[in-house]
Every structure is written in C-alpha cells, then in structure tokens.
Amino acid sequence: MTHPASSADSAAALSVWVALESPTSHAAGVNGMMDLVAKDVAGLPIAVERVPGRDGLGDMVLLRAGLDNGQPAVALMSHLDTVHPVGTSARDLPVRIEGDRLYGPGVCDMKGGAWLALQAFKEVAMAGSAKRPLAFLFTPDEEIGSPTSRGLIEEVGRGAAAVLITEPARQGGKVVTARKxxxxxxxxxxxxxxxxxxxxxxxxxxxxxxxxxxxxxxxxxxxxxxxxxxxxxxxxxxxxxxxxxxxxxxxxxxxxxxxxxxxxxxxxxxxxxxxxxxxxxxxxxxxxPPYEKSTAVAGLFETARGIAAGIGFDLQDAPMTGGGSDGNFTAALGVPTLDGLGIEGEGAHTLQEYALISSIAPRRALIKGLLETI
CATH class of the missing domain: 3.30.70.360 (Alpha-Beta Plaits)
Incomplete structure (x- = not known):
C-alpha cells in the first residue's frame, strides 16, 4: 500500500517524537512534544493556540484550519503524555526498527496515532479539501485522567460535528466505538x-x-x-x-x-x-463517563467503513473495551465519537511496546478521508 521509501521516511519522522520522552509528570518533556507539533505546522494555513499548563503539568496545543463557514468542526484529539519514566529509552526500551516494528516508549499509546493524524490534518488543511472547520487538540495528561485538559476537551467537543480520537487501534486494526x-x-x-x-x-x-x-x-x-x-x-x-x-x-x-x-x-x-x-x-x-455505541456513533463508524473500503481494507470495530480515553468525555456529551483511529501495534504501557510501520499509511489515509467527508 506504500512505497518502502515513504514508510521509511514516516518511521524516521515518528522516531523523533518517540525519542523525546514525555511521561505525564515530566512537564518539560511534554512541552517539548508540544514544541514539535507547533514546529511541524509552522508556515502552513493552520492557526496555533497554546494553552499554558497548570498544576505542574504540560501545556495544551489547539490547531485550527479549514473553512470558517460557521459549521461545527471536525475535531481530532491526541494526548502526548506517556507512562514510561524518563530514561526508559536509554535502558529498557530503546527506539529502534526491527522489520515492520518500530519500538519505543509511547510509540503505540499514542505518539504513533498523534503523528500520523497530524500528517493527515496538514494535508487536508493545505489542500483546503474539508467541508467544515477543522480542530486538533493535543493534551498533556490523559494517562492520569485528564484533570487539566477535560474542560477544553469538552469545550472543543461541544462545538464539533464529530470527534476523532487517535488512541491505538485494537487487534487487527479495529476501531473503538464503546468504552467502559x-x-x-x-x-x-x-x-x-x-x-x-x-x-x-x-x-x-x-x-x-x-x-x-x-x-x-x-x-x-x-x-x-x-x-x-x-x-x-x-x-x-x-x-x-x-x-x-x-x-x-x-x-x-x-x-x-x-x-x-x-x-x-x-x-x-x-x-x-x-x-x-x-x-x-x-x-x-x-x-x-461510559462511552456507549449510540446511533450517531454507529453512523460515524459506517462512514469510516466506507472510507476504509475505498482505501482497500475492511474496517471493523472492537467490542466495548474496559480502558477509558478522552473519547469518553465527548461521547457522553452526545457528540459522535470514533476512537482507536491511531496506529496498530502491541505492548502499550510495557517494555515491549511497538507500532507497525505498515499501518501508518492506511490509518493516515483513513483520517484524511474522515476529515474530508464528515
């Protein structure tokens, strides 16, 4: 589905993000990740708002692009904090490529999804191909329950036609339509x-x-x-x-x-x-709050399935998962929310965490299609 050179380029670019360790409690590392986001969109038709962190935690970055036509936005959401302490990449989980696997702390949960979604967001913003305004919120504290970001997550969610969460895909590339x-x-x-x-x-x-x-x-x-x-x-x-x-x-x-x-x-x-x-x-x-598969969520999933079929793969959704995400907050507001749109991989929160390089291109294309279709 991709040329080896493009896969290699994507893996190299993502490796830079993974190498910058950003556990939730390490505000300097999290803010370094926010700097990388801002640098990646510099000079593009994308507005950048940076919200200072509080309570010892990192900042938030909110990107806006697309048409200013008064319509509700399509909102992407990613967290840039991870669970592995600083020093993990030097000792127990070095950033490395082995075949189709890119290893490193937080590569699956969820820097891989955040990175590939940002590339899709940039592509759509530069092409002007979205029907609605676009928003992309990067948060610093999802791994501890989003205590400082929940307010902005819900504010952005309330103004959205749909919310797309870039948590990692479930086994076999499944997306998430319900969480406990x-x-x-x-x-x-x-x-x-x-x-x-x-x-x-x-x-x-x-x-x-x-x-x-x-x-x-x-x-x-x-x-x-x-x-x-x-x-x-x-x-x-x-x-x-x-x-x-x-x-x-x-x-x-x-x-x-x-x-x-x-x-x-x-x-x-x-x-x-x-x-x-x-x-x-x-x-x-x-x-x-629970994230239940409402009729609106089911409809959003069917839209995603259609886009995936056009790309060349059969998208399925996973049974309700026990883990929570920021999608719980937006789904509870009644906003159609689709989760698990991030990279494929295994071992999240462990010292064997890896992402599948081959999943970057199709997941990026899926998010691009959603941004242009909704």
Missing part, C-alpha cells in the same frame, strides 16, 4: 494505635478495617453486568509492633452504563466502617 466508564476512589482509615504486645486490646487497627472494606469492594464486581472493582494500591501502619492507626487504598471501578456509574459511585462513597471505632473517609467518583 472509569471511577477512581481514595479510601483513608484512622484507627487507634497501641502497643501490639502490651496493650493489644486497646488498639483499633486501620489495616484490619481496610481488609474488611477491600473485600466488600472487590465483591461488588459483577461480570454479567460488566462492572469490575479492584484495589491495586494500598498502604498503612507505623511499625511491626504497633497496632496501625492509619491505612489507605485506591479503588478502580469500571461500568458499561451511566446508570451503573451512578449506582456504583453511591455504593462506594456510602460504605460504612465495620468497626465503629475506626473512621473511614472516601473521596473520588466516576472520572470518565
């Missing part, structure tokens, strides 16, 4: 400390209470309804010979419907202490 909603909660417990040997009966163990609460929360998992709850982070205690005064743990909750999100939020926030002498404080809630 995601809830995050923090539980803090305070008991009464005492000497574990001489005053054991006087103590009220925060860790013992945490054990009761963790079992209760994990027991809320209902696979038949698509609800999962898990506790993967916890801590507490002072010393081996002290009844623990403090304990804490984090809760992850996934749901398939808005109603179940409300129900689970109420259940978790409403938990009461098993031991009345231990205080329990629970904060948090549903962070990402």
């Amino acid at each position: 909603g995601v809830g995050r909660f923090e539980v803090k417990l305070e008991g009464r400390p005492s000497h574990a040997g001489t005053r054991h009966a006087d103590g009220r163990s925060a860790i013992r209470e945490a054990a009761h609460q963790i079992l209760a929360i994990e027991g809320m998992t209902d696979y038949a309804r698509g609800i999962t709850t898990s506790v993967a982070l916890m801590g507490g205690g002072t010393a081996a010979n002290v009844i623990p005064q403090h304990a804490w743990f984090s809760v992850d909750c996934r749901v398939t419907t808005h109603a179940d999100g409300v129900m689970m939020e109420n259940r978790i926030l409403g938990l009461k202490a098993h031991d009345p002498d231990v205080a329990i404080r629970i904060t948090g809630g549903m962070n990402r």
Whole structure:
C-alpha cells in the first residue's frame, strides 16, 4: 500500500517524537512534544493556540484550519503524555526498527496515532479539501485522567460535528466505538494505635478495617453486568509492633452504563466502617463517563467503513473495551465519537511496546478521508 521509501521516511519522522520522552509528570518533556507539533505546522494555513499548563503539568496545543463557514468542526484529539519514566529509552526500551516494528516508549499509546493524524490534518488543511472547520487538540495528561485538559476537551467537543480520537487501534486494526466508564476512589482509615504486645486490646487497627472494606469492594464486581472493582494500591501502619492507626487504598471501578456509574459511585462513597471505632473517609467518583455505541456513533463508524473500503481494507470495530480515553468525555456529551483511529501495534504501557510501520499509511489515509467527508 506504500512505497518502502515513504514508510521509511514516516518511521524516521515518528522516531523523533518517540525519542523525546514525555511521561505525564515530566512537564518539560511534554512541552517539548508540544514544541514539535507547533514546529511541524509552522508556515502552513493552520492557526496555533497554546494553552499554558497548570498544576505542574504540560501545556495544551489547539490547531485550527479549514473553512470558517460557521459549521461545527471536525475535531481530532491526541494526548502526548506517556507512562514510561524518563530514561526508559536509554535502558529498557530503546527506539529502534526491527522489520515492520518500530519500538519505543509511547510509540503505540499514542505518539504513533498523534503523528500520523497530524500528517493527515496538514494535508487536508493545505489542500483546503474539508467541508467544515477543522480542530486538533493535543493534551498533556490523559494517562492520569485528564484533570487539566477535560474542560477544553469538552469545550472543543461541544462545538464539533464529530470527534476523532487517535488512541491505538485494537487487534487487527479495529476501531473503538464503546468504552467502559472509569471511577477512581481514595479510601483513608484512622484507627487507634497501641502497643501490639502490651496493650493489644486497646488498639483499633486501620489495616484490619481496610481488609474488611477491600473485600466488600472487590465483591461488588459483577461480570454479567460488566462492572469490575479492584484495589491495586494500598498502604498503612507505623511499625511491626504497633497496632496501625492509619491505612489507605485506591479503588478502580469500571461500568458499561451511566446508570451503573451512578449506582456504583453511591455504593462506594456510602460504605460504612465495620468497626465503629475506626473512621473511614472516601473521596473520588466516576472520572470518565461510559462511552456507549449510540446511533450517531454507529453512523460515524459506517462512514469510516466506507472510507476504509475505498482505501482497500475492511474496517471493523472492537467490542466495548474496559480502558477509558478522552473519547469518553465527548461521547457522553452526545457528540459522535470514533476512537482507536491511531496506529496498530502491541505492548502499550510495557517494555515491549511497538507500532507497525505498515499501518501508518492506511490509518493516515483513513483520517484524511474522515476529515474530508464528515
């Protein structure tokens, strides 16, 4: 589908992005990625708005192009933050090409998708071939739930006819038309400390209470309804010979419907202490609303299928996935949202992360077609 030289050029250009490490907490790296975006569109008929970061996180960049005809825009959205700490490429996951695979931290999730979508955006902007205004939002904090970017994501989404998310494709190049909603909660417990040997009966163990609460929360998992709850982070205690005064743990909750999100939020926030002498404080809630395959989403997918057929491949969509994305926010607004439009690959968030170079050209062509058709 592509000439080897063009594939090689694309891989080389994408490698520059991957080599610049940009974990969410490393604002300098994330801002370096925003600099690369701005540099890539310099001198083109594309307006660049840079929104300064806050709370120690990186900036956002919003690109606008296309017709100024008062119509709702077609909006692309990509995040440029990754999960791998700085130094990963020097130690455990060097940026390299092995056959059709380009390895490196964040190449699949989601620098590959962001890069190829930007090339499609530039191509359409320069050709003036879109029917609507175009917008492209690059964000710095998706990997931690988009705390500083959610407002702008929703603002851009509300003004859009459709939103295209460049998270990685699912196995076999499938796109995403539905995602579970995601809830995050923090539980803090305070008991009464005492000497574990001489005053054991006087103590009220925060860790013992945490054990009761963790079992209760994990027991809320209902696979038949698509609800999962898990506790993967916890801590507490002072010393081996002290009844623990403090304990804490984090809760992850996934749901398939808005109603179940409300129900689970109420259940978790409403938990009461098993031991009345231990205080329990629970904060948090549903962070990402469910992204359900509405009629409008299904229609957008069929448009994409038609474009893909013209390019030469059969586009399919994946079953509802458990992972969240910024597409959850825009889909919840009722805006037709198509996700998983990014690069194909495997190993996201691992030290074996790679992208398929051969997928760059067809995915770029698909996004170009969507920008010109919607």
